[in-house]
Amino acid sequence: MADLPLAGIRVADFSWFGAGPIAGQTLAAFGAEVVRVESEAKIDSLRVVQPFAMNPDGTYKTGYNVSGYFNNFNAGKLSIQLNLNTEKGQELAYRLIERSDIFLTNFTPRVIEKWNLRYEQIRQVNPRIIAAYAPMQGLEGPHRDFLGFGAVLTPVTGISELSGFPHRPPIGVGTNYPDYVVNPGHTVVAILAALRYRERTGKGQLIELPQIESVVNVLGTAVLDYLANGRVQTRAGNRHPTAAPHGAFRCKDDFDSINSPDRWVAIACRTEEQWRALCAAFGHPEVADDPRFATLAARKANEEELEALVGSWTRERKAEDVMELLQAHGVPCGVVQNAQDLLERDPHIKARGYYQYLDHPETGRSAYDGPVARLSETPGYHRSPAPLLGEHTWEVCTRILGLSEEEVADLLAEGVLT
Amino acid sequence: MTDLALDGVRVVEFCDEIGSYCGKLLADLGADVIKVEPPGGGWQRHTPPYFRDEEGVDTSLQFWVHNTSKRSVVLDLETDEGRSLARRLALTAHIVLEDFPPGYLATRGLGYEELHAEKPSLVYTSITGFGQFGPHAQYAYSDIVGQAMGGVMTLAGEPEDPPNMIVGNQANICASIDAAQGTLLALLYAERTGKGQHVDVSAQEAISMAQETAMQTWDLQKRNRVRTGEKGMIPVSLPGWGVYKAKDGWVQLMVLAPAGKDFPALVDWMRERGMAADLDQEPYASLCSQLSMPFVTQVMMNPESAMSVIPHLVHINEVVKAFIATLGAVEAYEEGQRRQLLVGLVSTPKDLAENRQLRARNWYRSVEFPDLGAVVEFPGPPYRLSETPARIGRPPRLGEHTEEVLAELR
Numbered sequence: 001m002a003d004l005p006l007a008g009i010r011v012a013d014f015s016w017f018g019a020g021p022i023a024g025q026t027l028a029a030f031g032a033e034v035v036r037v038e039s040e041a042k043i044d045s046l047r048v049v050q051p052f053a054m055n056p057d058g059t060y061k062t063g064y065n066v067s068g069y070f071n072n073f074n075a076g077k078l079s080i081q082l083n084l085n086t087e088k089g090q091e092l093a094y095r096l097i098e099r100s101d102i103f104l105t106n107f108t109p110r111v112i113e114k115w116n117l118r119y120e121q122i123r124q125v126n127p128r129i130i131a132a133y134a135p136m137q138g139l140e141g142p143h144r145d146f147l148g149f150g151a152v153l154t155p156v157t158g159i160s161e162l163s164g165f166p167h168r169p170p171i172g173v174g175t176n177y178p179d180y181v182v183n184p185g186h187t188v189v190a191i192l193a194a195l196r197y198r199e200r201t202g203k204g205q206l207i208e209l210p211q212i213e214s215v216v217n218v219l220g221t222a223v224l225d226y227l228a229n230g231r232v233q234t235r236a237g238n239r240h241p242t243a244a245p246h247g248a249f250r251c252k253d254d255f256d257s258i259n260s261p262d263r264w265v266a267i268a269c270r271t272e273e274q275w276r277a278l279c280a281a282f283g284h285p286e287v288a289d290d291p292r293f294a295t296l297a298a299r300k301a302n303e304e305e306l307e308a309l310v311g312s313w314t315r316e317r318k319a320e321d322v323m324e325l326l327q328a329h330g331v332p333c334g335v336v337q338n339a340q341d342l343l344e345r346d347p348h349i350k351a352r353g354y355y356q357y358l359d360h361p362e363t364g365r366s367a368y369d370g371p372v373a374r375l376s377e378t379p380g381y382h383r384s385p386a387p388l389l390g391e392h393t394w395e396v397c398t399r400i401l402g403l404s405e406e407e408v409a410d411l412l413a414e415g416v417l418t
Numbered sequence: 419m420t421d422l423a424l425d426g427v428r429v430v431e432f433c434d435e436i437g438s439y440c441g442k443l444l445a446d447l448g449a450d451v452i453k454v455e456p457p458g459g460g461w462q463r464h465t466p467p468y469f470r471d472e473e474g475v476d477t478s479l480q481f482w483v484h485n486t487s488k489r490s491v492v493l494d495l496e497t498d499e500g501r502s503l504a505r506r507l508a509l510t511a512h513i514v515l516e517d518f519p520p521g522y523l524a525t526r527g528l529g530y531e532e533l534h535a536e537k538p539s540l541v542y543t544s545i546t547g548f549g550q551f552g553p554h555a556q557y558a559y560s561d562i563v564g565q566a567m568g569g570v571m572t573l574a575g576e577p578e579d580p581p582n583m584i585v586g587n588q589a590n591i592c593a594s595i596d597a598a599q600g601t602l603l604a605l606l607y608a609e610r611t612g613k614g615q616h617v618d619v620s621a622q623e624a625i626s627m628a629q630e631t632a633m634q635t636w637d638l639q640k641r642n643r644v645r646t647g648e649k650g651m652i653p654v655s656l657p658g659w660g661v662y663k664a665k666d667g668w669v670q671l672m673v674l675a676p677a678g679k680d681f682p683a684l685v686d687w688m689r690e691r692g693m694a695a696d697l698d699q700e701p702y703a704s705l706c707s708q709l710s711m712p713f714v715t716q717v718m719m720n721p722e723s724a725m726s727v728i729p730h731l732v733h734i735n736e737v738v739k740a741f742i743a744t745l746g747a748v749e750a751y752e753e754g755q756r757r758q759l760l761v762g763l764v765s766t767p768k769d770l771a772e773n774r775q776l777r778a779r780n781w782y783r784s785v786e787f788p789d790l791g792a793v794v795e796f797p798g799p800p801y802r803l804s805e806t807p808a809r810i811g812r813p814p815r816l817g818e819h820t821e822e823v824l825a826e827l828r
Binding site: 005006022026030045050051052053054068069071072119137138140141142143144146147148149151152153154155156157158159160161162163164165168169170171172173174175176177179180181182185186187188189190192193194195196197199201203205206207208209210212213214216217218219220221222223224225226227228229231232233234235237238240241242243246247248249250257258259260264265266268270274327330331332333334335336337338339340341342343344346347348349351352354355363366367369370372373374375376377378380 | 421423424439443447461464465466467469470471479480482483484548549550551552553554555557558559560561562563564565566567568569570571572573574575576579580581582583584585586588591592595596597598599600601602603604605606607609610613614615616617618619620622623624625626627628629630631632633634635636637638639640641642643644645646647648661663668669670672675676677678751752755758759760762763764765766767768769770771773774775776778779781782794795796797798799800801802803804805806
């Protein structure tokens with residue numbers, strides 16, 4: 001652990017749901033000691049939503065510790081229960097912040113104010129703190145108190161309007177997409193940059209990640225097209241302006257793919273060579289020169305016909321076979337994989353050991369998303385599974401906050417550590 | 419002049435579509451990012467749309483947004499001279515970023531092993547579709563293939579449609595964001611210990627985290643999550659839940675969610691506008707008074723109660739639809755939120771450009787293009803750092819800095 005990049009760094013993690021906790025988890029994987037502050041008085045809803053671990057009889061396990069949704073975002077952390085609605089709870093929060101390098105939260109500005117956790121306040125106890133706030137809209141501004149979470153952010157940031165098929169309403173992308181990589185990732189980038197600045201100057205700082213700004217940033221081209229050209233883009237399905245065919249094509253059904261038997265491959269022909277290779281791979285080299293498809297412009301003009309033709313070539317083949325066939329011919333192609341594929345059937349993911357399996361006292365041996373960035377000399381990893389609620393309350397109070405056993409016992413009796 | 423977080427850090431970037439957003443993040447935070455480009459430029463410089471729709475290597479908007487604050491050097495890596503200059507340039511850097519297929523740079527004397535042997539403190543980050551090793555490492559890649567293989571497409575779209583990709587090359591974006599994290603971690607370590615390292619990022623793995631709960635659902639319950647389209651997880655039409663057509667656009671309502679005011683507050687609003695129709699009469703009134711997700715879930719668990727209630731829910735939803743149809747989309751969003759109802763605007767790019775919050779906080783940044791005689795507003799950075807704010811510098815013209823950078827090497 002001494003040789004990980006964030007060894008010796010402590011994070012006071014006052015976050016919840018997806019975006020905040022995932023940022024904390026990445027810091028933990030690379031050596032930081034991350035103390036997740038929680039309370040039954042304001043429970044992280046992800047602790048109590050599906051998917052739950054199951055009992056041998058097929059029923060769901062119950063309680064605060066059995067949700068895969070929560071657990072996958074909180075590996076390697078310590079959990080302390082602290083009721084911030086109490087004055088003593090707030091005092092202990094300050095004590096933790098005083099002893100931390102990084103403060104992390106994605107609570108709303110209203111809640112932050114209620115708990116006296118504004119930057120101007122916490123820097124009084126720790127001027128070197130790097131304080132990262134990730135509110136939905138920002139800490140200020142006319143929409144500051146707008147309600148929302150990932151599901152609202154998807155439409156508000158433009159992802160819904162710009163994704164999916166044009167003949168459908170803007171239904172979104174099936175998940176709260178911004179929560180899982182874009183927002184936590186940007187948060188970590190900002191924190192690491194601030195850490196470097198602090199190592200050189202000794203100065204901490206306030207980081208604000210308004211989630212709306214973070215997400216609109218990754219749709220920059222469409223926004224710039226309006227700002228610069230006045231063009232209002234809308235959704236265009238799976239098509240691409242300079243590639244054809246470009247989309248998902250149905251393959252042979254596969255009933256080993258549990259409750260998801262329809263199988264698809266994504267294909268992207270970006271060059272004429274790839275187009276010719278695709279036709280040859282499917283045994284129809286003559287189609288490459290068919291005037292309807294011989295050039296990109298022709299294929300774009302006859303795209304519906306093109307897609308029907310390619311679809312007829314894929315439909316009777318297994319998706320994996322299509323992928324291997326086209327890849328052998330140098331054509332970008334991949335199976336539209338589901339979670340079963342990723343965890344059990346994708347030989348590449350397995351060979352890379354992406355998923356990390358950890359023994360959790362209530363869920364048993366469970367899969368966690370490994371850290372994505374592989375550092376050759378200081379590889380990150382989850383040192384422990386997600387903590388049970390309050391699992392480390394005693395340890396954090398005594399070892400980190402420096403309380404005596406009597407003091408902790410009193411706080412427990414007073415209901416501060418709940 | 420404020421401080422820059424990555425002041426004094428030099429990055430030499432051999433990236434096109436997959437990794438250039440990573441270089442942008444580092445450049446905007448203050449690193450000196452020198453982008454090495456092939457003669458004629460890479461894919462991104464040839465991607466529409468173009469500024470004023472004038473096609474050219476210096477006007478691609480996608481290139482612009484992913485390459486702010488960088489310098490550009492043209493070197494031909496297919497020639498000895500180009501490779502030798504690239505090598506000397508790379509050895510002046512603290513960080514090398516690259517997104518070529520694995521092995522491509524190594525065969526040109528620019529791989530991690532060679533450069534690291536000469537400069538042990540070098541951080542060398544490779545950003546590719548499938549990573550540096552494994553049976554698919556050499557697979558041909560494009561963003562949609564990364565989204566497919568990473569498990570997010572199977573979750574998006576209507577069940578009867580093909581799976582949907584997410585707009586904006588998100589597999590590349592995710593890979594770049596993860597690469598920026600890994601690169602900065604390695605930089606912190608190198609600045610402390612003098613030891614560099616190789617950072618390997620796979621776009622497939624990067625975007626797979628965005629499967630939300632699909633991975634854990636399989637792991638814990640051996641069930642695949644599939645795409646459920648407009649209706650979501652509960653396959654009936656629920657009032658105040660889903661996408662609604664407004665007068666001039668769309669809004670998303672999530673009034674049944676536990677956050678914010680409950681359904682009766684929506685009915686209050688409708689009543690004020692004379693659009694509550696018969697919702698104040700039975701059997702609708704008592705249903706409206708208790709409508710919430712837990713209530714609906716409860717009702718659905720009993721087939722008999724479900725059968726009797728569903729038609730009423732459908733009717734209530736028709737009344738909500740009729741109400742929303744009388745509102746402007748932005749009006750529905752702002753007024754709904756003022757009433758603490760969970761309403762989201764389905765923003766168009768125009769809505770984003772005009773968004774009151776983004777404008778009030780001066781998020782957009784003006785970037786000057788003297789050659790084009792234009793000042794263009796760009797999206798701002800993803801974060802606000804109080805001591806070291808990120809910058810949005812003009813993206814370079816192809817080879818704009820070749821002479822000045824090569825002069826340094828002489």
